[in-house]
Amino acid sequence: MSAFKRSFCCAVFALVVLGGCGATTYQTYAKNGASTAAVSRDQTECSLEANRLFPAANFPTTYPSGGYYGTGYYNGGWGLGVTYVGSTDVNAGMRNAHRNDCMRLKGYTPVVYPICTNDQLGGASYAPATGAPAPAPNICAVAQKDARPVLVDLSKPI
Template sequence: MFRIPAALALIGLTLSACGPTSHVSYTKPNVSNNTANRNFVECRQEANALFPAAIFTESVPGYGGYGGYYGGSPYYPGWGGSYVQASDANAPLRAQHLSDCMTLKGYQRQVHPICTSAQLDGRQYQPVTRPPASAAANICAARTQGGGTTLIDLSKPL
């Protein structure tokens, strides 16, 4: 009786762990936002050209719901079915090349944590126009409505 809710909770917990936990930015003193953005786009285009997407799919066994097949067991109806998992074999190579390219152009890589819901708590904060030269505890990355990410300063509420 409790197996299905427990399985659904486990699946939800597993999927929530798939989201990114940090945001990477690159900084360089005395460089305008336009120049930094242009350099980033050039490096990303070069990485995409050198390491194009190589998508592989595999069928992964999983919970099929009551619409799935019974899995050959009369005791656990609904178990079975599968879903398709896609992965890009070249994604780590692209990310490494992008980082190397920006480093060769004189930028320093900075990692910022993703803002937690407790930190945001329904409030709005001042966006950071330029990443700080060093890691700051009050800077985190928040999701935007368009699906992107922006750095915000938790010490500057709107």
Template sequence: MRQTLMAFAALTTVLASCAPTSYSGYAKSGVTRETAALDDTACSVEANKLFPAATFTTTVYSGYHGGYGGYAGGYWGGYPGYWGGSHVQVRDANASMRAEHRADCMTLKGYAAVNHPICTDDQISGRKYAPIAGAPKPAPNICALRAKGGGVALIDLNKPL
């Protein structure tokens, strides 16, 4: 039982370390979030037209895994060797060019790339917040909160409801 609990704690720690710690977006003073989202979508569509997905797949074989012990039909302990499985890796050759074009497009529209930290449970501590209107620049009191139904909402920790 103790080993199970330790394994669960280790798995939880590993999964938590995979969670993002910040939300990347774009900021421009005087712009609503809706306008920022429309501009971002327009830049993404343009990037997708200029640099369409160019995916390449590669099958990676795991190879032969040799057995050990004196295996003879299962009588002497040990186990037989076996051929491992395989998996397919997919790579999009144009992904970095699309991302770069989108960033350049947003910069030309007057936006600045920003990173907002993800709100921690301690920061929220049971209080409710209204989403911020607009596309704010980073500040110590602004963080990103996962919205119900998906997406992200930026909140001002200095303004609870």
């Protein structure tokens, strides 16, 4: 198999694997009597505190790449390269844990909702749910492009 075909096959495989990596759940917090604005305000306060205590600490992430044929110092021959693929924030886990602890101390409970599928929505429109409804089969989150997901009740189309 030629190098081009091998690269093309690897790229197609990666796209197929990564295509199914979208979020399938949305986590938020619930507290009796708390409005959506109050939840958002408290989440922001906890996030700011977590970011201040555990700032981003990014380190490069690399992996060995395939061999290469070099000239110069090695006077020709095969060697191993290193490819930079991004970075890892080593404080992300601590920041997330602190944010969750902060919200729990404020009286919130973490709640996980599924993301609505196209089949569930069926082309209908739904009004946003008020407050933080209890998880139920008819409650799901509609993903928004530039904002947090919105919770809807599938039993109440508009």
